[in-house]
Amino acid sequence: MNEKTLLLKGATVIDPANGLNSVKDVLVKNGVIEAVTENLEPQEGWEVEDLTGKYLSPGWIDLHAHVSADFLPLGVEPDRDAGVNHGVTTVFDAGTAGAINMKGMKRYVIDTSTTRVLSFMNAAISMGSALKGAYRDLRNMDLNVSMKAVEAFREVIAGIKVMASVTQVGDNGIEPVKIAKKLARLAGLPLMVHVGNAPPIYEDVLKLMDEGDIITHAFHGKAGGILDRHGRILPEALAARGRGVWFDVGHGEASFCYKTFKRAMEAGFGPDSISTDLHSGNIKGCVVDMPTTMSKFLELGFSLSDVIDLSTNRPAKMLGLPLGTLTPGRTADLTAFVVANEEAVLYDSEKAPMKVSRLIKPVMTIKGGKKAWAL
Template sequence: MKEPLVLRNLKLVNGEAIDIVIIDGKIAEITTAGSGRGQRIIDCSGLYVSSGWIDLHAHAFPEFEPYGDEIDEIGIKLGVTTIVDAGSCGADRIAALAASKQHARTNLFAFLNISRVGLQRIDELSNLQWIDTNKVVQAVNEHKDFIVGLKARISKSVVGETGIEPLRMALVLSNETSLPLIVHIGSGPPSIEEIIPLLEKGDVITHYLHGKENNLFNDQGNPLQVLVDAIERGVHLDVGHGTASFSFKIAEAAKQHGIGLNTISTDIYRGNRLNGPVHNMANVLSKFLHLGYSLEEVISAVTTNAANWLGKPELGRIQVGDVANLTLFAIKNDPITLVDSEGDKRVADRSIEAKGVVANGVFIEC
């Protein structure tokens, strides 16, 4: 048995002060602040703790440019203990992505791009011959514990002249594999009115707060009826901030109309990590804190909500007996300028900053 690790004087998002004792990589005890016992004690005074942050939309296949990065560079080093690669790889390269997680400390899952070439090209659905249905099914069967859904990027620059047909093919594959879809939306055609009605309960709209034409809100800032209907039938909304897919104005409209947060994700890769506007998960979370969502709502969007969508509730809780996956973070009360994907700026008086993680029982400072 390894010596106990005690994380002392942490706060939950509800303000409760606790110690967490970790033994052999698992949470052994959650106790009153100051009462945890063990040889190795880390004083976490002033820090919050949540279950480990989950990024439902990231790009972790470094060989593909421009949309790629190293797993741990966008994972544990940024306070994220679990990332889901959002369709970087199709059937041609998914085995390589699955193998890469063996060399990372960040938990990794993936959406399989329905195009076998994946993001080796940025117009991967412009040729229907690249959607090899047999290879999709084979890849899903070979990587059942790794692939959590299918990815289809349905915007003009990706589908070209094929229009809505790739999405129709994706729906057939979704039914055949019993996996949900995550659908990237952006500039049309296809129009948003064509895309959204095809999505079913459990499917994911990513980039739902983008500010380009063909978005989910009208000129007056009201949600389109297709969005209202999708929410009512249980379609999941995911932020997918990215370089070009998050608008403060659209997000403010969504908040005004009471559209709650499902999951906050980054759509991070090397370029927008180093050069912005994403930078890291904490920066994206800070934008939603500034928009007026509570700390509990913001953190739930990268913990319990994401874990429940994945069907892995243990990743979204802090519970004795579970493998320890935790994120430690601070709330800074200093002015900070936050920038969206359109260059629009907001000055916030509070921000979130990741300070460390426990990834599968191992403590790592950020």
């Protein structure tokens, strides 16, 4: 058997799921983590990467981006713009494609990318997020058409996506979320809901969410957000978290507000995952990429280990994926990076500046045991 062995030497390994944050060597055999231990001596035939002075973590996971490339409007390039070239080994396309576009999404995007791309299929059958007002006409939410796509492409569909904001639902209020929830139930998949400008109101969305469902743009700064008039966390959000509903960042150009986030943190309500909502309309704006988004959380008071946890282990756990850790036997997705002591000003979606003094910068991405990108 032609075994390929890669030894990653000398990095500070951060693997929150296994409580690791120290210098270790990582051995990768045939695309799988073989061992994480100290002072492994290279053997003949092994490929060796010296990562002394660098950090090494499970491959980063971006739970919310739009990576349909030029196949559908809104998309950025999965590898070049969002994925392996930015330290991200798995990216979730959050609803750019609906049922009608799933075949093309698989053929032209998922099957041709080095980055692992999984889809939250839009509950709007035609065009998904790329169609403004996707749920204004409920005929665009055909359960039969959606279920056929779920059955045909289940291996790449991680969940169902719906956008609960007035620009998308028009006069239909909460109805599109209800239909999407029905679809998610039929499909046996989690539902990811984008919350934004009401109606429907955040409280009504939360009431429909079950264990395993995901709120994205959880900490947006628009009216009717996660805080009530008195600056307290909505009781419905606390109840939802109690039921096992997840709260994702989904930064985007309009959906992450430092002020709201800081208040939520003061109330003890942090995020379950960090994600970008990167798309062609915001890639030149405040989001930039996953490491830039992660860097903001260092300044917002999170330890490096927690930032890695929220960008690897936690999103993988949310979806029950065997990724996001360096446990032996797992797929060898890894990101090597540095934390540069650099001053920068990073903006939220409300154009509020934040001075940061540390920037997370990837230097190498390994996907399935193979070097997928290096600086």
